[in-house]
Amino acid sequence: MADAQDILSSRLSTVASLIPASDLVIDVGSDHGKLGAWCLSNEICPRLIATDIHEAPAKRTESFLRLCGFSEVSQAVCTDGLTGIEIVDRTTVVIAGMGGLEIRKILSDYLEMHEKFPLDTTLVLQPQRSFYELRTFLQENSIEIEKEAIVLDRGHYYVVIRAKMSEKVHKLTDAELFLGPYILSAKPERFEEYMEHQRKLMEKQALGDSRCKAVVENWEALL
Numbered sequence: 109m110a111d112a113q114d115i116l117s118s119r120l121s122t123v124a125s126l127i128p129a130s131d132l133v134i135d136v137g138s139d140h141g142k143l144g145a146w147c148l149s150n151e152i153c154p155r156l157i158a159t160d161i162h163e164a165p166a167k168r169t170e171s172f173l174r175l176c177g178f179s180e181v182s183q184a185v186c187t188d189g190l191t192g193i194e195i196v197d198r199t200t201v202v203i204a205g206m207g208g209l210e211i212r213k214i215l216s217d218y219l220e221m222h223e224k225f226p227l228d229t230t231l232v233l234q235p236q237r238s239f240y241e242l243r244t245f246l247q248e249n250s251i252e253i254e255k256e257a258i259v260l261d262r263g264h265y266y267v268v269i270r271a272k273m274s275e276k277v278h279k280l281t282d283a284e285l286f287l288g289p290y291i292l293s294a295k296p297e298r299f300e301e302y303m304e305h306q307r308k309l310m311e312k313q314a315l316g317d318s319r320c321k322a323v324v325e326n327w328e329a330l331l
């Protein structure tokens with residue numbers, strides 16, 4: 109049996125660190141299955157569903173979970189996003205390593221079918237890009253960001269977002285939509301270096317984006 113401990117990259121370790129104790133974890137876009145195996149191995153959840161849109165990664169995930177001894181408590185499904193998957197009470201849905209627009213599409217496809225997520229659903233999202241669009245979507249659908257983390261992995265900065273359904277969602281500013289409401293208020297580990305990195309990227313983006321330009325012009329107020 110493979111040992112599911114110590115198998116995660118720094119990026120995936122940070123994703124894992126934001127997953128609360130859950131009755132079910134659904135890892136959408138599981139690819140290798142390591143995150144799900146880690147969750148089961150660390151008793152974050154008694155049951156796991158891993159989905160992948162492609163057959164090969166879905167099979168790879170199934171094999172890895174079997175190798176780790178988790179066949180009985182896990183299911184690897186080849187499907188698009190959450191299609192055909194049931195979210196039960198105290199479910200955490202993880203979508204990591206995809207573009208923000210792809211993550212938005214997976215969540216909006218689910219909402220089109222089900223109207224809303226159960227109130228105690230947690231989303232742990234790690235978009236590679238399009239943070240503004242994804243955070244806007246969360247806000248528009250009464251999904252409140254409660255925590256964010258920054259991680260540097262092999263020279264790249266990644267942001268992980270944890271969000272929950274909410275009766276009332278705070279209206280986010282453009283700066284918060286681009287950079288993260290929790291990141292700007294709590295200034296988590298790596299805040300300064302992340303802000304310096306984002307500033308350079310956003311200065312370029314500001315040339316064709318007036319919302320971005322306004323944020324960059326008031327940068328000092330964010331620090």
Ligand SMILES: C[S@@+](CC[C@H](N)C(=O)[O-])C[C@H]1O[C@@H](n2cnc3c(N)ncnc32)[C@H](O)[C@@H]1O
Nearest residue numbers: 137138139159160161162165187188189204205
């Ligand atoms: C870059 S990998 C990320 C894997 C893993 N989540 C991680 O963070 O290391 C993206 C995976 O998502 C899968 N994927 C892409 N779009 C998907 C969708 N709509 N539904 C399910 N899986 C998807 C791909 O096949 C691929 O295995």
